[in-house]
Amino acid sequence: MENPFRPTFGRTPPELLDRGDTLEEFEYGLRIRSGVLGLVSIITGARGVGKTVMLNEAQDLAQGQGWAVISETSTDGFLTRLADAALLLDDELGDGPPSRKVLAFTAAGFGVTTQLPQERQVEFRNLGASLLQRLDKQGTGLLITLDEVQDANRAELLQLAAVIQHWVRDGLPISFVCAGLPAAISDILNEGVATFLRRADRIDLHAVDIEDVEASYTRQYKEAGFVFPDGAMAESAAATLGYPFLVQLIGYFLWREAEKSGGTVAAESVKTAIHIALKRNIRMVVGPAIARVSNRDMSYLRAMALDTGPSSTAAVAKRMDASLQLATNYRARLIEAGLIEPAGRGEVKFSIPGLREYLRDSAN
Ligand SMILES: Nc1ncnc2c1ncn2[C@@H]1O[C@H](COP(=O)(O)OP(=O)(O)O)[C@@H](O)[C@H]1O
Ligand SMILES: [Mg+2]
Incomplete structure (x- = not known):
């Protein structure tokens, strides 16, 4: 298959x-x-x-x-x-x-x-x-x-x-x-x-339910006769965050690992597949998405990346040491570019999975 x-x-x-x-x-x-x-x-x-x-x-x-x-x-x-x-x-x-x-x-x-x-x-x-x-x-x-x-x-x-x-x-x-x-x-x-x-x-359109991803993975790999360790489907599904492109990427690399291992997959291979897929997501989605972002707008994104969830726009402005007005301009441009989105009153969040992690990694 x-x-x-x-x-x-x-x-x-x-x-x-x-x-x-x-x-x-x-x-x-x-x-x-x-x-x-x-x-x-x-x-x-x-x-x-x-x-x-x-x-x-x-x-x-x-x-x-x-x-x-x-x-x-x-x-x-x-x-x-x-x-x-x-x-x-x-x-x-x-x-x-x-x-x-x-x-x-x-x-x-x-x-x-x-x-x-x-x-x-x-x-x-x-x-x-x-x-x-x-x-x-x-x-x-x-x-x-x-x-x-x-x-x-x-x-x-x-x-x-x-x-x-x-x-x-x-x-x-x-x-x-x-x-x-x-x-x-x-x-x-x-x-x-x-x-x-x-x-x-x-x-x-939003992310899909993680449970649906898990059920879909389970069904497809079972049909192919692949055997995964306990919890592997749940772990893989969770790693997709329900984001359709990641569902395909992770699914794809899991399949390849399964082929390589002759059908019975080790826990280590599951981790490898997820790791490769997340890296590929950065190359294919995150990289191109931020390629044209100016340094100033990048500093806004970096300030956001310090949070683990949605960021307060006031806190971000403070971290950047920028006036609220200036920060509002950065924010508007980033929303326009489809990189971040409003998340309730006075808050913004990342629109692309992996963006936060990429910014954190590249900050060091
Ligand atoms: N409902 C879905 N379930 C699973 N995978 C999906 C779903 N919708 C899209 N995909 C996959 O997600 C990726 C992105 O789809 P695409 O339609 O190109 O996104 P967009 O046009 O919003 O950028 C493709 O690899 C596609 O196969
Ligand atoms: Mg499209």
Whole structure:
């Protein structure tokens, strides 16, 4: 049996933990096709918590019900790419030879610009509406997914939201599911970029239950015929902190240790697997996440790392010997970067597992 774990961003795990209810609601919405919960959703959460995987799942469910799907990531020009994909779909579904009367949006030179001129925006809206009407007759619809929304150009996002809002109001079978880092999404919504998005279902993904991780590990290794020492599954599950990316990393290295040991695993090998996985997490997640953090912002993180749980912002400012105002600026930038998050009144906590440990180790 091949190692089933997938410690790679955007790759579907062998067992998708703790997401059943959300997906069920989405699937239910797909069946009704318009005007119900789940069809317009915003998925938020820290890096590695499983946002892209959820978008993939949504796509699979939609396709399974015969829906057309367009998936984009939020680099500049996503609106024109989306419009082109809709054009292509319309051509494919149309009866008669493809007319191609409408010039592709990117070919018209809007490919890298972040806004469509007024008339092309109307064109996209109408094109989409006719596509949706056609899909409606077939009893299906169109799902658009947009990943990494925190990077989206605001003007472009505003245009897209306006167009989708229009389709929604007309009762057309459209579903829009986007994903991004929580703080940036809050900003977007607060700025009033789109009232319609503010009414979207907000799905905040969090760590999964440690017990579920343990049960999942136990099941999978047992199926493979691997034998672990008592307590090894609980120890490994606890080390993941329920963080999906670590669930995959630790699962993956445990599997490798099990293969090396011929199926009966020693306690020492379990420790080795966890150790390697945690180190890899730092290289793959923590390192890249802090690569662009300035020295000043790093000193804020270091001051936080002295705590074992959430940090008081006042205490952090004091430790840094910075004014409250200055510390507030550091804090805002770090939240924006998805490295820390507010944790109740006057407190912040790390958003990425392993970050605290990394800062402590690198302080010496
Ligand atoms: N519900 C889940 N249960 C177990 N593993 C998961 C789950 N969701 C995601 N993963 C795993 O976590 C990692 C990160 O998922 P991804 O969707 O890329 O995160 P994000 O987009 O939030 O950064 C991948 O290795 C994926 O297989
Ligand atoms: Mg992602």
